[in-house]
Amino acid sequence: MDRRSFIKLTAVSGTTAALASCGDPDHQLIRFVPDEDIIPGQAVWKPSVCPLCPSGCGLTVRVMDADADVVRNGKAGLLHILAAKKLEGNPNHPVNRGGLCARGQAGIQVTYHPDRITQPLKRKGNRGDGAYEAITWEAAIAEVVSKLNEARAAAPEAVAFVGRGGESHRNTLIAAFLSRLGAPAPVTYELFGDDVLRAANGISFGNEQLPTFDFANSRYVLNFGADVLGTWDAPVAHARAYGEMRQGRVGVRGRFVQAEPRMSQTGASADEWVPVRPGTEGALALGLAHLILKNGTNANGTRPDPRAVSSIEGWSAGLPDYAPDAVEKITGVSASRIERLAREFTGESAVPGMRALAGVAVIGGAALAHTNGLFNALAVNALNALVGSVGSPGGLSFTPQFDVAAAATLPGVARQGRTLQQLASFLLSEQGADTRALMLDGVNPVFTAPRAWKVRDALNKVPFIVSFGSFLDETSILADLILPDHSFLETWSEAVPESGSAIAVVSAAPPVMKPLHETRATPDVLLEVGRALEKPLELPWQTFEEMLTATLTPLPAMTDGSDTWTDVQEKGGWWGTLPAAVRLKPDTTNTVRLKADTTSTPEFDGDAGQYPFHFLPYPSNQFLDGSLAHLPWLQEMPDPLTSAMWSSWVEINPATAAKLGIEQGDVVDVASPHGTVQTAAYLSPGIAPDVLAMPAGQGHTTFTRYASGRGANPVDLLAPLTVSTTGAPAWAATRVKIARVGKADGRLILFAGGMREHEEHGR
Numbered sequence: 001m002d003r004r005s006f007i008k009l010t011a012v013s014g015t016t017a018a019l020a021s022c023g024d025p026d027h028q029l030i031r032f033v034p035d036e037d038i039i040p041g042q043a044v045w046k047p048s049v050c051p052l053c054p055s056g057c058g059l060t061v062r063v064m065d066a067d068a069d070v071v072r073n074g075k076a077g078l079l080h081i082l083a084a085k086k087l088e089g090n091p092n093h094p095v096n097r098g099g100l101c102a103r104g105q106a107g108i109q110v111t112y113h114p115d116r117i118t119q120p121l122k123r124k125g126n127r128g129d130g131a132y133e134a135i136t137w138e139a140a141i142a143e144v145v146s147k148l149n150e151a152r153a154a155a156p157e158a159v160a161f162v163g164r165g166g167e168s169h170r171n172t173l174i175a176a177f178l179s180r181l182g183a184p185a186p187v188t189y190e191l192f193g194d195d196v197l198r199a200a201n202g203i204s205f206g207n208e209q210l211p212t213f214d215f216a217n218s219r220y221v222l223n224f225g226a227d228v229l230g231t232w233d234a235p236v237a238h239a240r241a242y243g244e245m246r247q248g249r250v251g252v253r254g255r256f257v258q259a260e261p262r263m264s265q266t267g268a269s270a271d272e273w274v275p276v277r278p279g280t281e282g283a284l285a286l287g288l289a290h291l292i293l294k295n296g297t298n299a300n301g302t303r304p305d306p307r308a309v310s311s312i313e314g315w316s317a318g319l320p321d322y323a324p325d326a327v328e329k330i331t332g333v334s335a336s337r338i339e340r341l342a343r344e345f346t347g348e349s350a351v352p353g354m355r356a357l358a359g360v361a362v363i364g365g366a367a368l369a370h371t372n373g374l375f376n377a378l379a380v381n382a383l384n385a386l387v388g389s390v391g392s393p394g395g396l397s398f399t400p401q402f403d404v405a406a407a408a409t410l411p412g413v414a415r416q417g418r419t420l421q422q423l424a425s426f427l428l429s430e431q432g433a434d435t436r437a438l439m440l441d442g443v444n445p446v447f448t449a450p451r452a453w454k455v456r457d458a459l460n461k462v463p464f465i466v467s468f469g470s471f472l473d474e475t476s477i478l479a480d481l482i483l484p485d486h487s488f489l490e491t492w493s494e495a496v497p498e499s500g501s502a503i504a505v506v507s508a509a510p511p512v513m514k515p516l517h518e519t520r521a522t523p524d525v526l527l528e529v530g531r532a533l534e535k536p537l538e539l540p541w542q543t544f545e546e547m548l549t550a551t552l553t554p555l556p557a558m559t560d561g562s563d564t565w566t567d568v569q570e571k572g573g574w575w576g577t578l579p580a581a582v583r584l585k586p587d588t589t590n591t592v593r594l595k596a597d598t599t600s601t602p603e604f605d606g607d608a609g610q611y612p613f614h615f616l617p618y619p620s621n622q623f624l625d626g627s628l629a630h631l632p633w634l635q636e637m638p639d640p641l642t643s644a645m646w647s648s649w650v651e652i653n654p655a656t657a658a659k660l661g662i663e664q665g666d667v668v669d670v671a672s673p674h675g676t677v678q679t680a681a682y683l684s685p686g687i688a689p690d691v692l693a694m695p696a697g698q699g700h701t702t703f704t705r706y707a708s709g710r711g712a713n714p715v716d717l718l719a720p721l722t723v724s725t726t727g728a729p730a731w732a733a734t735r736v737k738i739a740r741v742g743k744a745d746g747r748l749i750l751f752a753g754g755m756r757e758h759e760e761h762g763r
Helices: 003-010 108-112 137-154 169-181 195-205 235-247 265-269 281-295 306-311 324-331 335-345 373-386 420-428 455-460 522-532 544-552 564-571 632-636 654-660
Strands: 043-049 058-072 075-089 121-123 132-134 159-163 220-224 255-259 272-274 360-363 437-440 464-467 493-495 504-509 573-576 613-618 649-652 667-672 675-683 691-695 734-742
Touching: 043 075, 043 493, 043 504, 043 564, 058 504, 075 108, 121 137, 137 159, 137 437, 137 464, 137 522, 159 169, 159 420, 169 522, 169 544, 195 373, 220 281, 220 335, 235 255, 255 265, 255 335, 281 324, 281 335, 281 360, 281 373, 324 335, 360 373, 420 455, 504 544, 504 564, 522 544, 544 564, 564 573, 649 654, 654 675, 654 734, 675 734
Parallel strands: 159 437, 220 255, 220 360, 255 272, 437 464, 613 691, 649 675
Antiparallel strands: 043 058, 058 075, 121 132, 493 504, 504 573, 613 734, 649 691, 667 675, 667 734
């Protein structure tokens, strides 16, 4: 699909234009009548919230009134319409402060996508065939009510729910719905989730949430694998702060070092890239800590925090097992480089003009996705505590969190239950036969979970599945009933950002436009179902808007002379100091509790002799885990490091490729003990010789015309290993082999051509 075609599509004058790619058939797009008086031809900006990642960034949406020729019921006519034209960042929002990533910009295509599910659908063929017939909302809700009544009567825990994680009003409502139904707490799943880091932060600092980094005031950042400028956590907030760190202070430029086995977008922007063996990031952190403990006070007065030294088991002896020579053997990083990094991190080579501050360490991505991921996270946490970076300028802190359940007077509601792997195992067991109904909300675990977990087989065991998805994908195609949600522009959008701000934030905004199709807001559907059950759930609201009003109105107003609810609707949320009664309280009894009782050595699936390469899938800059692959703007967006578009690839070091006779674009098979994928080779000097890396996101079999049948899915290769004590998928713990199949066949599409003159790299 070219830009000219999509501009025609999204322009008001092109309301009925066809959206097609590669010759696909036409689909008409019809917009809607506005609620308010808007001057024709004059744009109005309305607040909203971006839902495409957990950051909770604020939006401003450009909407405009106009006339368009439409055809309805076979008759042509002129329709007065209100069109959402453009998404931008909300300049007043504390997380993104006016910025918006490319993924957020593409979010407008969710609403206008030609393959959106436009009304309730009921399966009429075999499960998985994708054959559905349209039904009314009344019939659909009646069927859900009937199935839940049957399940409730059969067994107290006969209903399961799989959805998205994170603190939000939507998730709190879902948890309350299940609790009052007598069902288990919802299962939440993200392939590239951060549950390991949350668990580590709970152990280390008493805050089981992601940290917020004060990069803008940092002197030195040592990053263990987190792609903070690309896909990790709150990249828009990180990018702004990174820019201030590098250029926002006259005469001062902070230093940024990235340690990782495969160069990420962040690594490419760093002052120094340190290749480290997969799974050994924690050992490198402890190697630095050993030297800091050994050297004591440095030239600038920075010294180890005595609280940390006394509270970390074994540290009083100075970590003798992590001397530089020993760490070099573990990590592959030279002892001399480790010694230099330790000096820089503690400020001995401080930037002129800055007061003596220690550095701050960050960990994320593949470093947390090994079987020893919790150990790696605890080691980095200990390093930060050791030099006093926790709660200090230029260091890390924790964004105050709004407790939605407390504000909604729903105490004791469990937000998360079993892991996805546990649910799948249960459904495949004899006891799993008791599960009569399953609900799916915004997740696609059949695509994103390791195949050895047998998620598809497990879901097929459930007699009745209902999906609230807006598109058919590998998971929702198993549903017996699909109740499509509004797009985020057509309903109340909200989020509770976990990080990226120094103050508490609740993102919330009303719809900017009327629904385009016969869809309904999922929270309102759940409330209606709860009222219609034989034993009503008696949730305290009639609509989702009532819930938002009830929880947010008591917060202090942000504007003098205004009321809070007006502020929320006009500004796109609430931010400020939370009253104690609605703030999630951290466990402050252990502010620096850093004992690590987990294994320090990573385990890998696959014999090293047969499978000689470490395999690192990674979230795509365009598609993340694949949930955004259906948006054509993102398919067309070149990857920032390879310039690849509309395709997938596997990255291999040029020296390794030369030994194997593999050239740029060659078709290769990548195999693990669990599967094989075929894709194109991309030669990259930014990857270790014994590592292969592959972006996630492509390889869909069912996910609209733009993503289906395109590329390969690296998840097909993953072992069913998990991170010790957490249950999170250890997606970086698989070994693979690679073999050339044939010459380049055009499947690797590069916007800027291939890399050249790279032979000198990677040696």
